[in-house]
Amino acid sequence: MIALGMQASAITYPTLWVSNLLTAHRLNNELFQLVEYGKGDSDLAPGEHYILVEKGTPEAQIKAIAWRIAASSGECLVHSVNNYLENLVSDQVTAREFTISIIEFARPYSEWAALKDETKLTLREAADIARLAIALLPEPQRSIELGTLRERCNQSSYDWNKLVDTLEEEFKREVERRLGTDQPVDKSESEKPKLTKREAVEQAKQIIQSGLDELEESLQLEELREESGLSFSFWERQVLPPLRRSLQSTKLTLEIQAYLRETDLARQFTERNRITSRYRITNREFDQQCHAIRFAERQSAEKPRLISPKELFNLESKNLDWLVPGFLPRHMSAMVSGLPGTGKSLLSIDLAYAVATGGLFLGEQVKQGKVLIINSDQPLNVTASYLSDRGFDEDTPNWKVIGQTGNMAAWTIKDLDLLETWLSETKPDLVIIDSIRTTICYPLGLEEKSELVGHWLKEVERLVIRYGSLLWVHHDNKDTNLAGVSRSSGSTAIPGNVSVHWRLEKASKDDSDPNRIFSMPKTRLFEPSTLTVRFDNTNGQWLNLGRVGESPDVAKQNQSLQQRVLDLLQQRPSVGFEVQEIREKVGGGDSLYTVLSRMVQRGIISKRRGKTSKSKVYFWENNFSPNTQQETVENLEKVAQPPLSQFSQLSVRNETEKLTAHESCSPNSHLTLTQKSPNSCESTGHVLGDENSCPVSDTAINQSHLTPHLTGGGGFCTSQSSSDENPSPSQGFAKGDEVYVMDCPKLKDKRMTITSITPEGIWVRSKNAIAPSGPFKPRQLRKC
Structure with missing residues (x-):
């Protein structure tokens, strides 16, 4: 044993x-x-x-x-x-x-x-840690810890050193008490006040303003009175009452701000009762104070000032700092709403992938950056399925995801401190939170029509936009009689507290119709647009099919005019032309103003006041470096390919986010071309569809055993030239011709349009690209 x-x-x-x-x-x-x-x-x-x-x-x-x-x-x-x-x-x-x-x-x-x-720490939290550091840490670790704590609680050196001196004296007295050596050395010295009256009043003011609870505040004020040697009656009757009166408004504001950030319902209730009782204000007056504080926090720090007419008209139109040009500026909040099944969560995942990889979103080139995805609306395995379908994997850079698993709770507004920690660690350029109901309404027991929901949206925005942009996912109201921002579920305070509102809805009542209408009921500082979009379930990407409300002819004319304007402005980068000069060179009539306005609002070009006249000068700045231009064009060309007509039912575990797709071809039409011939579609490995495609020759159809009803094919048609001679820019090619680039791997099999022919070579551009590519030699091009 x-x-x-x-x-x-x-x-x-x-x-x-x-x-x-x-x-x-x-x-x-x-x-x-x-x-x-x-x-x-x-x-x-x-x-x-x-x-x-x-x-x-x-x-x-x-x-x-x-x-x-x-x-x-x-x-x-x-x-x-x-x-x-x-x-x-x-x-x-x-x-x-x-x-x-x-x-x-x-x-x-x-x-x-x-x-x-x-x-960050509150003063109370920092003081608790400092008290332990003084007792347990040796030098120099103690000084380092105390210095770090001062920065974390955002205190001045003077105030913090005073607090540390007090804590050190408190620790010394405790040690002496335990050792039995607490003996006064000299009566006159011990009775000598350590603080003057003015110093005591200044420190009392700091204690009252520090936001401590009543008990801790009373204890610290009593310790301060003893240290200063002031009598109890003088301190309680002649010092503290006038001091509290002078600081009452500041103190009330601090306590209401703390109340507004409280997420525990029971503590909210008790704090409200305590504040109204302590300051003797009614519930109505309390609500007025809350509204006033929320309004003040939304205002700009810059005060209004007088602006002279000359200063006003000399203001330059500055392009917005875009995360997604024309859709989402940097450091702004946005919301995408829609009915269940429209695909709003899939749209947010597409945006996340575009930002993480620097790719395309709805045809626009996106700035690459870091993404933080917070999905509290569904289990993490469903989110993982969405991410995988879009192309996310372990090697995809710049992204983090937070969700709900069996032993890990979903993030809610009650964990606002965790969000602040994650933001400081990851410093994301985009934060996506899905959804408002599950992160704010349900945890706080709030109805969506409550104005407090808007307050909490602002609290999250306040933290996020210091780093980047914020996108909320929300639900729409089923009432079809509502319009604009009122269509979103709940109070108008929800869309009212974001800068940009996107809406995704079905294009028709036919559930098999894969098209969606993407609209922008609310924007700030830029022009909204309404588009027809379609989800490509082969790669999880949303395709931009063009503006809604424009006839095909008008849309084509405006697109052509926009390209002519861009070609002209690129001849004089950063210099530009006045409107009359542009009209003389490219035409356009009255639609020129519309096109110029759209180009300015979308950040493609800029404008400023002319130096010699009152007319505006429109100009283009070259923001594309030679090293990145080809990559940008390649990314932009991904949505220029013909959309596939073969759709299948999208497999999604979450029933509320199931996207119904269109079965437009029979199973037998899901074919791949295995042989190439002149005048055939060179699309080996691609599924064939019938939209925006070129005719397929009878030979190709017979070789592929297509079903009789399928008369179109995806991919691109090519015509092999029988001559080895290289055509010159004036022989065989003209501006507006559609061509393929032969020996450029990044632009291989991409349908391009000739924008200009110069002595240096031929410049080409895709349908949705912002800038042309080139110059290319004639032998490098082949007509469609």
Whole structure:
């Protein structure tokens, strides 16, 4: 028995620190020695120590344990979970799996502390950690920690040093009390006031303005009174009352701001009652204060000023800083809404992929950047299916996703501090949150018609737009009599608190119609557009089929006019032409103003006041470098290919987001051309459709065994020239001809239009490209 006992005592288990020992006993005790926070021997055992950090655990509590472990030469590891332990060990299987995950995913304390150093603290939280640092840390670690805490709570050096001096004196008195050496050395010295009256009043003002709860505020004010040597009656009757009156409006504003950021319903209720009682204001007056504070937070920091007429008319039209040209500016918030099944979640995934890869969204070139996807509307495995269908994989750069799994809760507005941490860590250019109902309304118990929903939208926007753009996903109202922003479900405060509103709806009542109408009921600083779009279920991309409301002839004329204007302005980059000069050179009539306005609003060109006349000068700035221009054209050409007519039912697990697709061809028409011949469509490996396609020769049809009803094919038609002579720019080619580029891999088999013929060569451009490509030699081109 003795030998067995000695052998057992020789085994050393890692220590696991937990908040509740009773709950933690459900874990696998064969792997850890459990210790509860705040307990344990003064001399800790060396070896591995794991600290389990549950949701809401104070940072000071974790650092106190970690610093004790470091002092005992132990190794400290931290495992954080965004949940409570009792939810993670509900049964034996999950408890065993969670125990193993602690060992696998725990990170060193230094990494955990470095992440925490990037987050902000309240003065109360910083003071709690500072009190422990003074007691537990040696120099120079103590000074480094105190300096970091000052930055995290955003205090001035003077105020922070005063607070640290107070905490050090408090610690010294506590040590002397425990050692029994708390003896006054000199009566006259001990009775000498440490602060003057003015210094005491200034410090009292800082305490009252710091946003402490009533108990902590009273304790600190009493300690300050004792330190200053002022009598109780003088302090309570002649100092604090006038000081509180002078700061009452500031204090009330601070407390209401804290109330507006509170997500716990019970605390909201008690805080509202406490504020109305303490400041003796009615519920109506309280609501008025809330509205006033929300309005003030939305206003620009720049004050209004007088602008002279000369300054006004000399203002240059500056292009917006676009994330997606014509659709979403950088550092703005947007919302996409629609009825279930229209594909709004798929549209947001398409946008995410375009930003992460620097590709196309609805035909527009997107600036590459980082993306944070928060999907609380459906399980994470459904989101993963959407992402995979669009092309996301492990090698796709610049993206992170947050969702709901079996043991991980979905993100809600109650975890606003977590969002702030994620933003500071990832610094995303785009944040997508799906949806408003599941992240704000349901967690807070709010109806969508409540104006408080708009307030919380602004709170999230306030955090996100410091880094990039924000896109919310929301639902539409089924009432077809409503229009504009009123179609979105709930209060108009929801679309009213975003800068851009997109809507996605079916193009017809026919459920088999794959087309959708993409509209913009609300925009800010740029022109809205209404488009016909279609989801391509072969690659998860949305295709832009053109504007709604324009006849094909008008649309073609405007597109041609826009190209002629762009070609002209590119001849004099950054210099430009006045409207009359443009009309003389390219024509256009009255539609010229419409085209110029659209080009300015979409950020393609800019305008400014002329130096010698009052007319506006329109100009183009070359923002395309030679190294990236070909890549941009290649990306833009992806949506210029003929859309496929073969659609199948999109497989989606979430019934509320099922997109009905159109079966326009029989299964036998899903064919691939395996032989090439002159005048045939060279599209080996591509599915054939019937829209925007070229005629297929009888030979090709017979070789492919097409069904009789299919009369069109996808891909591109080519005509092989029998002559080896290279045509010159004046022989065989003219402006407006449609051609293929023969020996450019990035533009191979892409239908291009000749925009200009110069001595340097021939310039070509795709239908949706912003800038032309070239110059090419005639031998490099082939007519369609």
